[in-house]
Amino acid sequence: MTTITSNRRTDAGSVRPAGPRKQARRSGDGLAGYLFLSPWLIGILLLTLGPMVTSLYLSFTDYDLFNSPQWVGLDNYQRMFDDARWLKSVRVTALYVALAVPIKLACALAVAVLLNNERRGRAFYRAAFYGPSLIGASVSLAIVWKAMFSDDAVVDRLLRTVGIHTGGWAGNPDFSLLMLVLLAAWQLGAPMVIFLAGLKQVPKELYEAAEVDGAGRWRRFRSITLPMISPVIFFNLLLETINSFQVFTSAYIVGGPNGQPAGTTLFYTIYLFDRGFGDYRMGYASAMAWMLLAGVGLVTLFLFRTARGWVYYSGDKR
């Protein structure tokens, strides 16, 4: 018993002399490290984490920006389900995500496959297709887009030459959302570049073997390309889904705070902004923001669940 304790003591004693010195060096390193981190650290604490915690608190209060917040418990969350405009904004956003994400990804993949071939001027085409994404969130772009889809503007005229009379989409409740979906699809640069990288990874031997076996182009695409790049598709799907839930700038320019025409572009983010900064109901707006986070989280979780069924990782034994 005693020997053991004494042993331990000597052990501890033998370690001790080195301990403080080592620790001093470590903590010195740590200090410098934290100092170098400080711009980022201060940023995330003051500008991200702090506001997030505050907004979580505010979501349980009635807060009009002028008077101090009044605790109302879950009231804000309950009211959402009776709020017709909230439900409408959820529907609009869900419809948009359901349309914009697949269309944009399909376009991006198609362009990536075309650009994957060896041909002259490939670099130019890549730049040309990536271009629209660079000016992605710009206000001017949304204004031009709206102008293009007005009465007697480019799109209306083109459609009329093939006998389709829709009038301006910007003022037509049946087409206004589609107009924004097309805007998203046009900005396919980012997923396209990722798809291109994925396509480069597919081993050439697979195609050669398939060709020998007499598989056509479509067959090769379906049975080789798609499964081989499924992790990339999944990655793009996640990214685009999350991004699409947060669309704001273009929708605000096209539809304003009321989601014109007739509330068909009343996105969740637009309604949130309008409630908070237009009606000064910050508590309700904060609660909406947390509901959005929960909603996006659920959708992401769901996507991960389904991914097990269709995403193939090479080296996976399945």
Added chain:
Amino acid sequence: MRLLKRFIAVTAIASLALTGAACGDDGGDAAESGPVTLRYSWWGNADRAALMQKAIDLFQTQNPNIKITPSFQEYEAYWQKMATETAGNNAPDVFQMDFSYLREYSDRNALYDLKQQEGKALKLDDLLDGLKGAGQVKDGLYGVPVGANTWGYMYNPAVYAQAGIPEPKPGWTWNDYRATVAKITQATKGKVYGGGNYVGSYYNLELQLRQEGGLLYTEDGKIGFDKARLARFFNEGKALADAKATLPIEKGVQIKPQHALELDLIAGELGWDNFMARYAASTKAQLKLGPVPSDNPGAQGQYLKPAMLLSVSKKTKHAEAAAKLISFMINDPEVGKIFGANRGLPATNAQRAAVQLEGPLATVAAYEEGLKEQLTKAPPAPPKGAGTLEQTFIRIAEELQYGRISVDEAVNQFFTEVEDTLES
């Protein structure tokens, strides 16, 4: 190596301390006797900013002890900024106020009561008769009008002539108005519509209510009409839209932010008369201002509305200097000359006399002068939430014209919002 590390650590800490110091320097507080800096915010565009700078320069030469720091935004962004700044205890000393937000801010204790400066640094005795007392809420004075306007009928006489329809005369009724709108559209075969978004204008409803002896909001801040009255208004407007007599809503939505009168798409529209200047600037048509329709002869329902007010933040440390600035902005004849009708027609007699009005502005001034005897008392400042309700009204009327909701649904939706907004 160690030296280098220490050097880096020290510089990092020093730079942090420096930024901290720079942040902390803001709250500098000059004594009342020394030079005073006032922050002054307004909504508007670059044109107005240029005029404002001229007026501010003039003020600063006359009051070398007061320095003005101006800032401006577009109308919607302006209110978002004001709300956040007020919430952050960082509101500007003097800022432009809209009638529909006056109660919102005064009820929330964000505004300084200017009664304390009245007759001293703030001279109000030259205000037009119809504007005296505007900006008053309960017993306090929370805003001073800078300009004023009146609801009127703006129209293009050339279209009337083309359609072979006589121009509107005093005594025309709302039925006459709707019939005229339909007739013009018919006569021009839809090239020019007889009217614009009649049902989407909250102030058309207000005008009708006032002609019937009512109000949009009662003195104690309740809604001044019932569901049946709103349903009647919506039904009449929807009939016009359904008959395609007024400008189709999808067109109106697409041309925003322009107005149909600017693009010669309609024969006439009811609206605030100071917009004449804006419309006239972009169309070749010689627009005119005419009488508003009324079913009740002798009750036109029009009033002189403070187009724009100036308020002082409760948190200001320089109330006297702020009052001086406001007094200068509304009374000084030079300022009147600088602005013309940019802020609406001036609110004081001295400035009105100083402004050399030409073209459409002269028309507006003559119109208001001619109405002088008929203008009735301005309504009490609308309750807080009025801005939200007006937006709601516009939105619902739009969905109604698109045929997305029925009149009953529209009425119910509006009153749900009323309960939600006026009682919270």
